[in-house]
Amino acid sequence: MERILITGGAGFIGSHLAEKLLAQGHTVVSVDDLALGRRENFRSYANDDRFTFIEADATDVDGMEQVIRANGIERVYHLAANSDIQKSAADPGIDYKNTFATTYAVLEAMRRTGVKKLFFSSTSAVYGDKRGQALREDTGGLAPISYYGSAKLASEAFISAYSYMNGMQTLIFRFPNVIGPRLTHGVIFDFIRKLQVDPKHLEILGDGTQCKPYLYVLDLVDAIVDFSFRTREGVEIYNIGVDTATTVRKIADMVCDRLGLTDVEYRFTGGNVGWKGDVPAFQYDLSRIYATGWCAGHNSDESVRATLESLEI
Numbered sequence: 001m002e003r004i005l006i007t008g009g010a011g012f013i014g015s016h017l018a019e020k021l022l023a024q025g026h027t028v029v030s031v032d033d034l035a036l037g038r039r040e041n042f043r044s045y046a047n048d049d050r051f052t053f054i055e056a057d058a059t060d061v062d063g064m065e066q067v068i069r070a071n072g073i074e075r076v077y078h079l080a081a082n083s084d085i086q087k088s089a090a091d092p093g094i095d096y097k098n099t100f101a102t103t104y105a106v107l108e109a110m111r112r113t114g115v116k117k118l119f120f121s122s123t124s125a126v127y128g129d130k131r132g133q134a135l136r137e138d139t140g141g142l143a144p145i146s147y148y149g150s151a152k153l154a155s156e157a158f159i160s161a162y163s164y165m166n167g168m169q170t171l172i173f174r175f176p177n178v179i180g181p182r183l184t185h186g187v188i189f190d191f192i193r194k195l196q197v198d199p200k201h202l203e204i205l206g207d208g209t210q211c212k213p214y215l216y217v218l219d220l221v222d223a224i225v226d227f228s229f230r231t232r233e234g235v236e237i238y239n240i241g242v243d244t245a246t247t248v249r250k251i252a253d254m255v256c257d258r259l260g261l262t263d264v265e266y267r268f269t270g271g272n273v274g275w276k277g278d279v280p281a282f283q284y285d286l287s288r289i290y291a292t293g294w295c296a297g298h299n300s301d302e303s304v305r306a307t308l309e310s311l312e313i
């Protein structure tokens with residue numbers, strides 16, 4: 001059993017990851033500044049003897065070094081990042097700090113302490129808008145169109161150099177849209193909030209045809225844990241996701257069904273992107289991860305449905 005650090009551990013995905021690692025018998029230290037994370041996300045295991053929560057800013061290199069030393073950390077899952085992409089569109093410094101500088105601080109703290117095992121949560125946003133192309137891990141010309149995507153790509157570049165220079169074993173997953181219990185942002189969350197305020201009308205950004213693959217968080221977390229204990233020296237990158245995709249309009253229909261609303265007028269803001277920096281549609285080539293035998297337990301529509309069933313509305 002290992003002593004594991006999760007950054008961003010109070011967030012949506014990080015809190016599920018901590019739960020899974022604890023269930024496997026590991027000791028988990030979770031660091032989060034609670035900017036977007038919430039204590040209630042880890043309430044069910046907050047009193048577990050093998051769990052420690054530390055409220056701290058993961059951009060603090062000395063602080064992260066101290067956390068690693070004081071807790072004898074052997075492996076790091078780095079998930080801390082800004083997840084409010086629209087907010088950083090108005091203030092790019094948010095992504096520079098929370099998406100990129102957290103990565104630098106984690107890497108530098110690992111270098112100083114000699115910790116060699118790293119998992120990093122990257123994103124489809126590193127590719128930029130490459131509609132019509134099935135995105136492979138070795139697709140060239142990566143050109144992010146959001147500050148978030150660029151901070152993740154810069155993070156991948158730093159991870160590559162730190163891994164090479166320090167003999168690290170690194171696993172990077174490029175996530176698509178991830179959904180499930182404890183969801184705190186994204187289209188499903190937004191639609192529910194809007195409809196709770198006004199059950200007769202729903203404003204939909206864009207024209208509703210934006211179409212993306214949705215991965216269920218528990219499928220993702222199982223894969224993260226399974227793959228991360230099989231890494232070798234160097235950097236392994238995987239696209240992870242599902243073959244199917246769901247349109248925004250279909251999500252709106254499913255949310256209305258879940259809320260029992262039958263007479264909702266959709267008001268589209270128009271255009272085929274939700275907001276500047278949004279990639280309206282993308283398709284992964286998943287052959288690298290499929291070659292390992294992995295396959296998600298839920299397809300895209302099933303992920304949406306399971307998420308809606310899990311939310312207390």
Ligand SMILES: NC(=O)c1ccc[n+]([C@@H]2O[C@H](COP(=O)([O-])OP(=O)(O)OC[C@H]3O[C@@H](n4cnc5c(N)ncnc54)[C@H](O)[C@@H]3O)[C@@H](O)[C@H]2O)c1
Pocket residue numbers: 007008009010011012013014031032033034035036037038056057058059078079080081082083084097098099102121122123124175176177178179184
């Ligand atoms: N949810 C998705 O659809 C998705 C898609 C692609 C990639 N990702 C990546 O997965 C990871 C987890 O995302 P999530 O959906 O759980 O988002 P989230 O916002 O719920 O979790 C991120 C956590 O990081 C914390 N954080 C941010 N800046 C910090 C800082 N400076 N110091 C300490 N903590 C800080 C936040 O408080 C939050 O709890 C992120 O790296 C995100 O970029 C998520």
